[in-house]
Amino acid sequence: MIVCPNCNHQNPDGAVQCEACYTPLPTMMSCPNCGASVQSDASFCGQCGFNLRAAAAEGTEVSTPTVAPDFAIPDLPAVEPLVPPDPLPITPPIAATPDSFATSGVSPVSELPPPPPPPVTPPVAPPSPVMPPVAVPPVASPTASLGPTQLQTQRASLLHVQTNQVVELPQALPVVHIGKPNDRIPPDIDVSGFPSSEIVSRVHADIRVEGDAYYLEDVGSSNGTYVNNMPLPMGNRHRLRPGDRISLGKGDRMTFLFQLS
Template sequence: MIVCPNCNHQNPDGAVQCEACYTPLPAMTTCPSCGARVQADAAFCGQCGFNLKEAPAVVSQQLGEDKPDDIPDPVSSSSFEIPDLPPIEPLATPAPVLPNMGAPSTPPSSGEEVAVPSMPPASGEERVISSSSPPTPAPIPTMPSEASSSTQLQAPSAKLLHVQTDTTIDLPAHLTVVHIGKPNDRIPPDVDVSGFPNSEIVSRIHADLRLEADAFYIEDVGSSNGTYINNMPLPMGNRHRLRAGDRISLGKGDKVSFIFQQS
């Protein structure tokens, strides 16, 4: 089993994401001493106490001791012979660059007609062009400006709906960490709840909303009366991934509650 470092939920072997809180799980490996399943970043095996940091050196030392002496080294064996390679054929000589065929040696004067031999005449007559009137280049097509604007990615937006007053609070789109609480001298709140009823149960530094990889997480940062998600207490220091419709209660009694909305 793989224990989630966020919510301590026991997940089956081979899982890469927690089934309860969707937190990425640590990679697992096998202890080279006893074969028990341990985390890849662990320093010691929890079953036999083997030092996993020195495992590569111990394994290579064991391999060197167990190697039979009668097996010759394939690299140092004198019986290995390198066959002679055939001689490399020389590269083909590049063809000489021919001078411009049919081009006039001197530029034509104004009004003089120049014959173009590469374009055959359509009706038996010699086709001529005037050097005084150069051909008009074809216009270069341009892409419409609407195509570039439509490919721009938009950051996810979220709102908090205050249940008791039916008031909507838009979360700042330019912030990755949104502080929820009341005015204080340490960390000014980005979402001030001091104007809502029963706000005395909310701490000045109560909870944080974090935006990571297009997902919002909430974390209690040491409030006096706690934070509740869907009527379940959120332990301090633990993060919960928010989904649309989650109910966030600041303090006990469900007196200051918000519904998380995301678009």
């Protein structure tokens, strides 16, 4: 049996290739001492321990089985010898002489093409004279004589109904106090000179300005504040619109109309 050195598969004697992994198997020979089958490259016999290397060095005949090929090698025909080629004739060079150029009509100096003409540079026009800028008088704007533009703002006022007197609300005040002179909060609109002013508290109502909106609120008056004949509770505020009727106190005796112009 021949053991495959790759997969250790035991193959029959005389096998050239492993049946399991197709690895080429080593050649076998017979041990000259015991006749056991061993590999031809082994150093010792696996059966009797005979030194195969020493026997080979002493000239002991080691039989190596000859494996016949599986196919017949055909006899090849004899190869005919190559025929050497004919040598090429060598023509000696002809020395060039001045007579040869004269007879052939060829100039001894190679005729080169004429050089290209130099590039033509177009004439550069002289720079045109720079004219000084002409001063243009400014054009007067039709609105320049009108002065700076002024924003049109609305003005609020109170029309006293009983006397038909107009009271302008102070400008640039966020809160306008309505009442009579006192030491705590001086009024911005003093109503002490109007009839029936005794029903108006010294600190009666405020008008708050927020952008373009005006809000009326009662600040704890004794006789109350009314808007369009409806009482305005303290702590609430009413946004005023042109034509709203404001009454300070009961009985509609101190009445103003809110106006915007």
